[in-house]
Amino acid sequence: MPPAPGDRDARREDVSQAVWRILADHGFGGLTLRAVAAEMGVSTGMLMHYFPTKRALVGHALHLLEQHTSARPRRPRPAEGAAALRAVLLDVLPLTPDDAARNRVWVSSWDLALADDGLRADQAGRYVRMRAAIRPHLEAARRLGELPPEADLDRLAATAVAFVHGLVVQALFDAERFPPDTQTAMLDDFLASLLSETPGGSAG
Amino acid sequence: MPPAPGDRDARREDVSQAVWRILADHGFGGLTLRAVAAEMGVSTGMLMHYFPTKRALVGHALHLLEQHTSARPRRPRPAEGAAALRAVLLDVLPLTPDDAARNRVWVSSWDLALADDGLRADQAGRYVRMRAAIRPHLEAARRLGELPPEADLDRLAATAVAFVHGLVVQALFDAERFPPDTQTAMLDDFLASLLSETPGGSAG
DNA sequence: TTACATACCGAACGCTCGTTACGTACCCCC
DNA sequence: GGGGGTACGTAACGAGCGTTCGGTATGTAA
Numbered sequence: 263m264p265p266a267p268g269d270r271d272a273r274r275e276d277v278s279q280a281v282w283r284i285l286a287d288h289g290f291g292g293l294t295l296r297a298v299a300a301e302m303g304v305s306t307g308m309l310m311h312y313f314p315t316k317r318a319l320v321g322h323a324l325h326l327l328e329q330h331t332s333a334r335p336r337r338p339r340p341a342e343g344a345a346a347l348r349a350v351l352l353d354v355l356p357l358t359p360d361d362a363a364r365n366r367v368w369v370s371s372w373d374l375a376l377a378d379d380g381l382r383a384d385q386a387g388r389y390v391r392m393r394a395a396i397r398p399h400l401e402a403a404r405r406l407g408e409l410p411p412e413a414d415l416d417r418l419a420a421t422a423v424a425f426v427h428g429l430v431v432q433a434l435f436d437a438e439r440f441p442p443d444t445q446t447a448m449l450d451d452f453l454a455s456l457l458s459e460t461p462g463g464s465a466g
Numbered sequence: 467m468p469p470a471p472g473d474r475d476a477r478r479e480d481v482s483q484a485v486w487r488i489l490a491d492h493g494f495g496g497l498t499l500r501a502v503a504a505e506m507g508v509s510t511g512m513l514m515h516y517f518p519t520k521r522a523l524v525g526h527a528l529h530l531l532e533q534h535t536s537a538r539p540r541r542p543r544p545a546e547g548a549a550a551l552r553a554v555l556l557d558v559l560p561l562t563p564d565d566a567a568r569n570r571v572w573v574s575s576w577d578l579a580l581a582d583d584g585l586r587a588d589q590a591g592r593y594v595r596m597r598a599a600i601r602p603h604l605e606a607a608r609r610l611g612e613l614p615p616e617a618d619l620d621r622l623a624a625t626a627v628a629f630v631h632g633l634v635v636q637a638l639f640d641a642e643r644f645p646p647d648t649q650t651a652m653l654d655d656f657l658a659s660l661l662s663e664t665p666g667g668s669a670g
Numbered sequence: 671t672t673a674c675a676t677a678c679c680g681a682a683c684g685c686t687c688g689t690t691a692c693g694t695a696c697c698c699c700c
Numbered sequence: 701g702g703g704g705g706t707a708c709g710t711a712a713c714g715a716g717c718g719t720t721c722g723g724t725a726t727g728t729a730a
Contacts, residue, residue: 427628
């Protein structure tokens with residue numbers, strides 16, 4: 263293979279695909295330079311030309327995970343407000359094998375992320391963005407009267423993310439007990455109770 | 467040190483404490499025989515007398531985690547129904563440093579558990595038990611009229627667990643943005659919307 | 671043709687891991 | 701007061717890890 267100067271990005275893309283396969287099969291715990299090199303059929307030295315250190319490769323893997331997440335096929339957003347929110351949250355749940363693989367990688371990254379302050383901050387930022395992505399739909403829902411005017415949208419966004427990710431974890435561990443239609447029904451019930459919230463809630 | 471035959475349990479208890487300190491500080495990813503031995507100031511050979519293999523030690527660590535979880539200080543259960551459910555769920559949230567450490571260990575164990583079929587089944591069983599522990603309070607709530615008669619209690623239990631654990635994860639990654647009172651307020655809002663669910667929910 | 675930079679391989683380094691073998695101190699029992 | 705089994709410490713093994721390094725092609729430039 264000639265050292266064509268423009269191939270660097272293509273090579274990094276090859277590495278990305280190998281990294282993703284490793285992650286899907288063995289999680290972040292199985293992400294080693296040798297495993298990636300073997301997956302590509304190249305040497306570890308070659309890897310170091312593109313990612314000077316393991317940490318750089320891990321960072322790239324996390325970036326890749328985010329990229330795969332944001333580039334995943336999503337349902338059309340049917341409308342504004344609650345219906346759109348439902349579509350967004352449905353796109354998070356592990357309803358297909360691909361979704362399950364991606365979520366499995368996410369969960370497996372938490373062990374690393376909780377142990378490293380930099381990665382922890384990255385993950386915190388990712389959650390901030392996730393909640394921010396939900397907020398516009400909550401605003402629309404409020405505008406449409408689907409939510410009471412005094413609803414705390416930031417808290418609602420965090421609550422929705424909490425419910426969805428908590429459901430993801432349970433579904434990953436017990437796929438039999440949480441088939442796609444059960445997950446969907448749970449989400450619909452959750453949204454129904456959220457949206458039927460009476461102004462001036464009681465508990466406190 | 468004499469080989470007093472009754473000291474075996476005491477020694478295992480010493481090991482347990484060291485294991486727990488390692489888990490709290492570095493998670494399951496940092497649980498190595500050498501780390502535990504160094505924490506106790508003994509040799510790795512000594513460890514192997516009490517846990518013949520690493521897997522045995524990991525199993526013990528998981529058992530220890532469950533033990534710490536079930537033996538944690540809990541608030542009094544004020545009453546039946548929704549109030550009791552609130553207390554149960556509050557006891558899960560990382561409101562104190564100890565709670566945070568325990569939850570951090572839980573999350574860090576998921577990486578291992580998702581990679582090993584046996585451990586995954588264990589974790590699935592743990593979730594089954596967690597939902598089963600919540601169900602009686604939901605039944606009481608329904609009996610007290612705090613829930614509509616046709617509510618699906620199994621699904622509600624799973625939903626409550628999902629919300630709480632999803633909140634745990636977000637709080638672990640971003641403690642600043644999820645101080646104890648914010649977590650409590652979110653839980654109260656969540657419960658309020660759950661309990662105000664109107665019979666014959668809409669979405670679906 | 672020579673000189674040089676790039677791309678990559680293969681092998682090795684130093685380290686840590688789980689695990690094992692061996693030596694020794696100790697207590698119990700005779 | 702000597703066996704013998706238990707309870708360790710010490711040291712090492714082999715494997716796997718991230719990383720480094722020397723060598724070898726292949727391209728471009730003079």
